[in-house]
Amino acid sequence: MEGQERIGIRRADAKDIRRVVEIENLSFNTPWTPGFFKHELSNPVSYFYILEIQDKLAGYVIFWIFKSEAHVANIAIHPEYRRKSYGGQLLNWVFQFCRKRGVETISLEVNEMNSAALQLYTKTGFKQVGKRVKYYEHRYDALILTKTLL
Numbered sequence: 149m150e151g152q153e154r155i156g157i158r159r160a161d162a163k164d165i166r167r168v169v170e171i172e173n174l175s176f177n178t179p180w181t182p183g184f185f186k187h188e189l190s191n192p193v194s195y196f197y198i199l200e201i202q203d204k205l206a207g208y209v210i211f212w213i214f215k216s217e218a219h220v221a222n223i224a225i226h227p228e229y230r231r232k233s234y235g236g237q238l239l240n241w242v243f244q245f246c247r248k249r250g251v252e253t254i255s256l257e258v259n260e261m262n263s264a265a266l267q268l269y270t271k272t273g274f275k276q277v278g279k280r281v282k283y284y285e286h287r288y289d290a291l292i293l294t295k296t297l298l
């Protein structure tokens with residue numbers, strides 16, 4: 149862990165969408181549109197949070213909580229800030245946030261080709277419980293991963 153730079157995690161608002169979409173477009177082949185992100189700001193089950201490094205928006209996470217279950221819908225770190233432990237720190241923050249609200253399990257889907265994300269999830273304790281065949285771009289499987297938070 150670098151530990152040198154000041155980080156903050158705060159709730160997203162409409163002013164963040166432009167920069168979030170920039171990072172999204174740098175991160176995915178089939179990115180979410182601005183409308184998807186706007187919707188998450190008013191979705192009652194959604195928690196949309198921004199990671200700031202030295203006051204610069206460097207990443208985001210969106211997760212949904214349904215009583216005792218949570219689902220990570222989206223997470224990305226700007227390419228300039230990758231591989232410096234921020235993705236892991238953001239995920240660990242999500243686990244803590246969910247635990248405090250009585251969430252017992254957290255799940256997500258990841259493209260089988262996304263080795264960076266898969267390594268991050270394995271390292272943070274997720275296990276594969278299933279897959280959706282050819283879910284991404286009609287070619288690549290989505291691996292379904294879960295982690296117990298208790």
Ligand SMILES: CC(C)(COP(=O)(O)OP(=O)(O)OC[C@H]1O[C@@H](n2cnc3c(N)ncnc32)[C@H](O)[C@@H]1OP(=O)(O)O)[C@@H](O)C(=O)NCCC(=O)NCCS
Binds near residue numbers: 230233267268
């Ligand atoms: C996946 C992502 C969020 C990881 O963020 P990050 O800040 O770079 O991750 P971290 O620095 O916390 O990495 C933690 C661990 O994950 C693994 N990891 C992360 N990136 C990796 C890479 N490119 N290759 C191999 N392992 C990687 C490593 O085990 C790493 O630990 P280490 O650096 O001590 O070896 C980031 O790569 C990203 O935004 N990717 C594009 C969006 C995306 O794929 N989101 C996930 C969708 S399911």
